[in-house]
Structure formats: structure tokens, C-alpha cells
Amino acid sequence: MNAQNKNADKITLTMIGCGKMGGAMMRGWLGADIIADSFIYTRNAIDADISAHDAVSAYTDTATLKINLEKSDVLILAVKPQGMAQLLDGIKNDLPKDLTTISVAAGLGHAFFAPHIGASHPFIRVMPNTPCAIGCGMSGIYATANVTPAAKAATETLMQAVGETLWINDEAQMDGITAVSGSGPAYVFHFIEALAKAAEDIGFDKDSAMRLARQTIIGAATLAAEQPTISAEELRINVTSPGGTTEAGLNVLMHSDVNLENLLHGTVDAALKRGIALGKKTNAT
Numbered sequence: 438m439n440a441q442n443k444n445a446d447k448i449t450l451t452m453i454g455c456g457k458m459g460g461a462m463m464r465g466w467l468g469a470d471i472i473a474d475s476f477i478y479t480r481n482a483i484d485a486d487i488s489a490h491d492a493v494s495a496y497t498d499t500a501t502l503k504i505n506l507e508k509s510d511v512l513i514l515a516v517k518p519q520g521m522a523q524l525l526d527g528i529k530n531d532l533p534k535d536l537t538t539i540s541v542a543a544g545l546g547h548a549f550f551a552p553h554i555g556a557s558h559p560f561i562r563v564m565p566n567t568p569c570a571i572g573c574g575m576s577g578i579y580a581t582a583n584v585t586p587a588a589k590a591a592t593e594t595l596m597q598a599v600g601e602t603l604w605i606n607d608e609a610q611m612d613g614i615t616a617v618s619g620s621g622p623a624y625v626f627h628f629i630e631a632l633a634k635a636a637e638d639i640g641f642d643k644d645s646a647m648r649l650a651r652q653t654i655i656g657a658a659t660l661a662a663e664q665p666t667i668s669a670e671e672l673r674i675n676v677t678s679p680g681g682t683t684e685a686g687l688n689v690l691m692h693s694d695v696n697l698e699n700l701l702h703g704t705v706d707a708a709l710k711r712g713i714a715l716g717k718k719t720n721a722t
Contacts, residue, residue, distance in 0.1 A: 574600025
């Protein structure tokens, strides 16, 4: 990592954009105490809990960008996809040729960045999800061949601070990661909605139904997290007594014509196809 770091074990970074996802990641990194210095560039003021931290310097213009990039181990791009091309064209002359650039913008692959920053520029693409905000995220990571081991290690340190990571060798798999873990929290939230509605339909009031559904999902997910060596299948079997109520419910969920497995297969497939289509459209513009 950069020799100018206050602490050799910490990371110095520049971040452009600090909205919901960027802010969530930054809070996680600061909370994990892995940042030596961070230089954050946004059009608007960032949240006070971030800007007040000793390791943060915030800017609303790019006058100091070049000098701060030269101090940094990595550059994080956390702006919306539709604004990325204009941003890249505005900073490319300030960007050191060997500074690894990390993008968390959905749908934008290396093919999009290459014309702006150069095909040989070290590039990492990260697909985080919203649970990163509470340190429980799942992030897919892809790196081009010329990214150094040190930059990969820094990226791993950053993303492990806000959840789990999965490195992929084929960037095309990023659309699958988006369809499964990027969009996945919304699927789980809808499952809570549906379970709560089912509870209402058998007589519970709305608030009680939601409490039952929400805490059931939280508890089951926590149990799975705390027993990582036990498969989801085994956890399910452990709850299911032969001839009991759980088995009766699962017979509908698993074995009806429109069962949960088929529904989720269709859900992920639809999200995957949409992600591929959006990526083609964005990369063509």
C-alpha cells in the first residue's frame, strides 16, 4: 500500500460520489478502522457523521483531485451510471496510470470504462448490495489482469469490512451476481410481505402479522449465519417433523405446480436478462 499512509496496515483512498451506497461503505470502513486517509469528492455536502471523522477530507470541487489521487492506494467511483462517462472524461487527465480504479456502478463493465481511462488501466468492478450498510453485505468482485496483488488485497479488505466477498474471473458473471445478491434483498423483503399477508389472512392484525413474519425471517437468517457448516437443506430438514405442520406447509411451497424453486428460478432469470440488456444499452452509449 501507499508509503505515505499514516499506518502501513491502513488504506488511503479517493472516493468520487458518496450517496447511499458510497456512504454505507464509507461508514463501514471508518467503523472498521481500516482507513488512513480518505478524500471524498461530491457535488453536495456529505453526511455529518462521515465528514466529521478525522480520516475524512471532503471536497465539492476537483481542484485538489490530482494531488490526492497521487496519495491514494485506490480510487472508488460511487456515482450513478448515467453520470459516469462525463465524470471519467473530466478526471482522466488527473488519473495516475497505475492507480487502480474501483467502480461500484451497476451495469457498467470494463468495456464501458476502457475508452475513457484506457484499456490497460488497472480496473476493478464491485457489485455490492444494500446490506453493506449494516456490515452484512455480499459483494461480487472482478479485476482486470493488470491489477496488482496489493490493490486486490486492499479491495478485499475494504469489502470484507462491510460483508462477504466473491471474486470472479469472468466479468460476464457479474450480471448473475447482480441478479442473485444485488437484487436478492428485495426478493427477501417481498417474502416477508407475503408471509405477513398470509398471517393476516388467517386472522392476525396487520402489525402482529408483520412482527411474526419479519422476526421469523431475521431469526432464520441469523441461525443460518451462525451455523455456516450446516447446509440450508439440512437446516430445513431439522425444522421439519414427519407428518407435522412444517411438512404440510412445505408440500405446498416445494411441490405445487408453481413452487418456490421455480418462482425464484424465473425471478433470477428475469433479473439476469434485464441486467444483460441494460449493460448492452449502457455500454453502447
